[in-house]
Amino acid sequence: MTANAIFWTMAAVGLGTFLMRASFISVFTQRNMPAVVERIMAYLPVAILSALIVPAFVIRDGAAHVGLDNYRLLAGLLAIGVAAKTKKVVPTLFVGLVCLWVLQRFQPFGG
Amino acid sequence: MTEPATPRRLFIAGVKATLPLQIGVIPFALITGTALVTAGLPIWIAHAFSIVVFAGAAQLAMVELISQHAAVGVIVLTALLINLRFMMYSAAIAPYLRHTGNGLRAFAAYLLTDQAYAISMVHYDQNEAEPLQHWYYFGSALTLWTVWQLGTSAGIYLGATLPASWSLDFAIPLTFLGLVFPLIRNRPGILAAAVAGVGAVIGHGLPYNMGFLAAVLVGAAAAVFAEGKLGDEVRDDS
Numbered sequence: 001m002t003a004n005a006i007f008w009t010m011a012a013v014g015l016g017t018f019l020m021r022a023s024f025i026s027v028f029t030q031r032n033m034p035a036v037v038e039r040i041m042a043y044l045p046v047a048i049l050s051a052l053i054v055p056a057f058v059i060r061d062g063a064a065h066v067g068l069d070n071y072r073l074l075a076g077l078l079a080i081g082v083a084a085k086t087k088k089v090v091p092t093l094f095v096g097l098v099c100l101w102v103l104q105r106f107q108p109f110g111g
Numbered sequence: 112m113t114e115p116a117t118p119r120r121l122f123i124a125g126v127k128a129t130l131p132l133q134i135g136v137i138p139f140a141l142i143t144g145t146a147l148v149t150a151g152l153p154i155w156i157a158h159a160f161s162i163v164v165f166a167g168a169a170q171l172a173m174v175e176l177i178s179q180h181a182a183v184g185v186i187v188l189t190a191l192l193i194n195l196r197f198m199m200y201s202a203a204i205a206p207y208l209r210h211t212g213n214g215l216r217a218f219a220a221y222l223l224t225d226q227a228y229a230i231s232m233v234h235y236d237q238n239e240a241e242p243l244q245h246w247y248y249f250g251s252a253l254t255l256w257t258v259w260q261l262g263t264s265a266g267i268y269l270g271a272t273l274p275a276s277w278s279l280d281f282a283i284p285l286t287f288l289g290l291v292f293p294l295i296r297n298r299p300g301i302l303a304a305a306v307a308g309v310g311a312v313i314g315h316g317l318p319y320n321m322g323f324l325a326a327v328l329v330g331a332a333a334a335v336f337a338e339g340k341l342g343d344e345v346r347d348d349s
Binding site: 001003005006007008009010011012013014016017018020021022023024025026028029031032033038039040041043044045046047048049050051052053054055056057058059062063064072075076079080083084086087088089090091092093096097100101104 | 135138139142152153156159160163164165166168169172173175177180183186187189190191192193194195196197198199200201202204205208209213216217219220221223277278279281282283284285286287288289290291292293294295299300303304305306307308309310311312315316323326327328330331332334335338
């Protein structure tokens with residue numbers, strides 16, 4: 001993407017986000033959110049984050065690659081364990097990155 | 112509150128209640144700032160992201176999708192879906208901002224974040240929606256905004272000096288991993304994560320990254336459908 005295209009993408013997201021933040025504060029000031037919409041919305045963050053995480057671990061060079069020589073997958077699996085146990089960003093990030101660095105440095109299962 | 116509530120007291124109380132959270136916000140801001148520049152964004156656009164979008168998970172998701180050359184529509188839609196939760200917060204916080212003018216309300220809306228919402232709702236749970244109560248919200252929300260801008264700025268300058276061989280792009284999915292587990296509160300949540308994650312891999316080759324969006328929507332729909340069937344539909348919103 002060109003810097004120009006990124007700028008306008010960002011501007012669109014910024015405007016849309018502001019309108020959602022302002023929705024009930026500034027516009028529908030006397031109304032409440034429908035319960036059914038709230039139920040669906042409640043799962044979107046989990047679904048979106050997972051849909052970004054799993055491909056980042058599994059996809060290599062444009063295709064799913066499951067094997068010991070996929071170091072991002074190995075580091076990611078270890079990080080999943082840390083995240084499940086600690087539920088914290090910093091330890092997850094630290095363990096995942098260090099594991100990836102070590103694997104990339106020593107290439108125990110080939111490149 | 113035993114002392115009479117003044118704008119100044121309420122504002123400072125909001126700042127104080129929000130400060131401890133910054134231990135978590137600062138690293139997240141550093142990571143986000145670093146990710147913006149290591150993905151190749153010009154420095155001025157990286158700063159503009161933090162000011163204009165002002166939402167960490169959406170900023171990181173956008174960077175990840177930009178680096179995957181996703182279509183503009185997919186990037187915008189994804190970021191807006193992540194930020195849909197702000198409508199929920201907006202609805203919850205609105206009664207406490209009714210006594211302010213349109214300008215201040217719009218400013219309050221711009222400042223709305225997970226943390227400002229959470230901290231303020233704890234306070235409003237114990238206090239009536241009186242005319243001055245919005246100052247507590249502003250104390251909390253402005254603290255968050257300031258720390259976010261300083262933290263991402265530090266990350267932007269740090270990121271510009273780090274070598275590509277450090278694979279710091281991997282920090283984005285790892286950060287999401289740390290964020291996603293606290294959000295999974297019940298079994299339908301696990302289902303949403305599994306369906307969306309596996310679905311995104313299966314649909315990876317589809318044009319414009321549409322497989323990603325399809326996986327997200329199927330995952331969320333599956334979770335709502337499974338609510339009740341899996342026996343624990345009550346969400347813990349605390």
